[in-house]
Amino acid sequence: MxxxxxxxxxxxxxxxxxxxxxxxxxxxxxxxxxxxxxxxxxxxxxxxxxxxxxxxxxxxxxxxxxxxxxxxxxxxxxxxxxxxxxxxxxxxxxxxxxxxxxxxxxxxGGNAQSVAEHTIGLMLDLSRRISESDRRLRRERGFKREDVMGREISGKTIGLVGIGHVGRRVAGLAHAFGMTVLAHDPHLTGEEIASRGAIPVAMNDLLERSDVVSLHCPRDEGTLGMMDAAAFARMKTGAVFISTARGGIHDEAALADALRRGHVGGAGLDVWDEEPPPLDHPLLAQDNVVATYHTAGVTxxxxxxxxxxxxxxxxxxxxxxxxxxxxxxxxxxxxxxxxxxxxxxxxxxxxxxx
Missing domain, CATH: 3.40.50.720 (NAD(P)-binding Rossmann-like Domain)
Known part of the structure; x- marks a missing residue:
């Protein structure tokens, strides 16, 4: 001993x-x-x-x-x-x-509740255009309320890529808002995904059916670059993309392009390839991006x-x-x-x- x-x-x-x-x-x-x-x-x-x-x-x-x-x-x-x-x-x-x-x-799992709450916060911010309205109200006059009119999340569909500690909490919170919850997780059976509060679907189905796509998967060889130009193109026009997972899982250049073209309606990003991202990062220049500094689990x-x-x-x-x-x-x-x-x-x- x-x-x-x-x-x-x-x-x-x-x-x-x-x-x-x-x-x-x-x-x-x-x-x-x-x-x-x-x-x-x-x-x-x-x-x-x-x-x-x-x-x-x-x-x-x-x-x-x-x-x-x-x-x-x-x-x-x-x-x-x-x-x-x-x-x-x-x-x-x-x-x-x-x-x-x-x-x-x-x-x-130790910070799962904080990350889940942050995810919902980003989704609400984007859907109701809270940060966009705040920025415009601070710098200009003459715009109409309808110019920053948002949408309710009730009745919408959220797709969770990964439904582990964080994803299952996001599912519970999303249900409280009256959302339909889809999930794709290759590490879990369909029965287990259902027990965690989501409808199990294939990845392409999730992208095509979701009004909000939210990443809750680990960063590894199987997920690096997973959300590329082809994946963003599969998303519904106007759908919102959120990641509180890890930088590198989504292609930042491809996301910026999808946002510029209007195919993706907005993005809530807590994670970046480089943290913090440079001030001249293209995603930071877009009003329909809500950006945070890997703070989802920092409470x-x-x-x-x-x-x-x-x-x-x-x-x-x-x-x-x-x-x-x-x-x-x-x-x-x-x-x-x-x-x-x-x-x-x-x-x-x-x-x-x-």
Whole structure:
């Protein structure tokens, strides 16, 4: 049995005190916070002793050298687990971690309510032209109310691409507005999609039938560039596109073109290829685009929940439990051998829920 201190390392990006509070109840867990602006040698030394690396999920706020890839893993002989601060894990090379016998975990579901509410907010804003009216009212006079007349969402159809933690909450909120909910999710059966509050459909059917298309799928090899020019062309004329998923799933140039031509009626975008997008980005120049800065899941409630979930999961991992939000289960055999070599006992094989 490992009798020393179990070390968790993170960088000094924004965090909620929930993690320190939870670790404070574990006398054998130490949390080390490295300064991004500090000497690199200090960070490498801390990571070299780390058992868990608590990593930011935001690829644009963490310098590339601190992403959890093969180069970093070579410097971390005792590292057992990389824990993403969010549902996404763009800063983690999952294949490299798996090859090294390092578990990757995320906090899927921790900010689902906040992201779902933001999605509905974007949809309402676009449908009722709230931001567009606000901008015009601040800069001009002489336009008529009918010039910024919106539409009700009641009775309309929303198509969810992905119906996981966030998507199922969006479905529930959309039903409350009297909407019909369609969903496409290749990872779920039709019966499971129906149990989550949506009518299962093929992707092309969703695009062709929906008044609102909203993305709630992960960013991976199967979804990168999924919403391309052909996909936007399949959408109903005047339909609205929303993404609170990840940048890169939709083609920004193709979307800008579809909006300019009037085929897509509006877009609500919380995620971008580059975050934040440049000020001269073509999408930011269009009045029928509502833009936010990857803030859908950034609320005090969601942040505290995410850090509490991360801390609880890390405590479990260091006690030898199998984590409930494991991204790379195929790493388990090699991980279990490494865990036993480092900790002196074999980890459990059953998942513990929190």
């Amino acid at each position: 490992f009798a020393g201190v179990k070390t968790v390392v993170r960088f000094d990006l924004w965090s909620d005190p929930a993690m320190e509070e939870r670790f404070g109840r574990e006398p054998d867990i130490a949390l080390t916070t490295c300064r991004l602006a500090g000497p690199e040698g200090d960070a490498w030394a801390a990571l070299g002793d780390a058992h868990v690396y608590q990593i930011s999920a935001a690829r644009n706020e963490l310098p590339r050298q601190w992403h959890a890839g093969a180069d970093l893993l070579e410097h971390c002989p005792r590292l057992l687990c990389v824990s993403s601060s969010g549902a996404g894990y763009d800063t983690v090379d999952v294949a490299a971690c798996t090859k090294a016998g390092v578990l990757v975990v995320n906090q899927a 005090p409630e969601a942040r505290r929940n995410m850090w509490a979930l991360a801390a609880e999961q890390i405590v479990g991992v260091l006690k030898g439990e199998r984590p409930p939000r494991l991204i790379n289960p195929e790493a388990w055999p090699a991980y279990a051998d490494r865990f036993e070599a480092v900790m002196g006992f074999r980890p459990e094989t059953s998942t513990v829920g929190y």
